[in-house]
Amino acid sequence: MTRRIVGYAPGAYDLFHVGHLNILRHAKRRCDYLIAGVVADEVLEVTKGRRPLVPLAERMEIVSHISFVDEVVAEVVPDKVETWRAVGFDVIFKGDDWRGTPKGDRLERDFAEVGVEVIYFPYTVHTSSTALRRAVASLDDIGSDAVEAG
Template identity: 45%
Template structure:
């Protein structure tokens, strides 16, 4: 039996890569049912000030078809308390590259008040959609 019944994680999942897959597979190891929030294009534009390369519908389709994902949803907020009111989950998973971040430390305290744990999972070093975008811009095509 796994430690948690329902787990939740959220991200952009733009240009889906092995780091995304590792996070999702690791999260599923902790819970019976994994729900993944895929950030909407407008949410990404609001907080990252850039548009995803892959559209929200395509990103949702990709994430929905990952074997370890039980349900994928589009989400238009970063507010985990608000999301919890809509989706009942026991735990949120996030990459450990966010450990110590003031926003996540505050979120951890707020989630604990409603009985939700925050678990930091290993971040896959050397791969990110942002890095892939930069490499794409620097690529020379013949």
């Protein structure tokens, strides 16, 4: 009997876009059961220096309706190995923008110690939450300039 492979795809999933969808689609092809870890607002504030635009409960609701996802959990601690201890998975999926970075190297080293494989998928360069956030901010700036001029 073959063992079921549990995969874990953590992310903010803020301003959900095709890059998020691609990561989840590719991840599901590499495991039998896919858990999406939606990073909590407070953890994003600590790790990225800003809160998401969409609150955690709403991001979890969106991700839970993606057909590739079998389960959604809130990722409430910044330490991925601590999350692994709580959730349990065999492989973790990340965008390849992590590969070769200090964060990616630490992730690989920490998970090698507990037997979890790290798999990278292509980062969707033309669409990112950061780019979408900038676009929304520029629209806000245009709108406030129009109000001031009016």
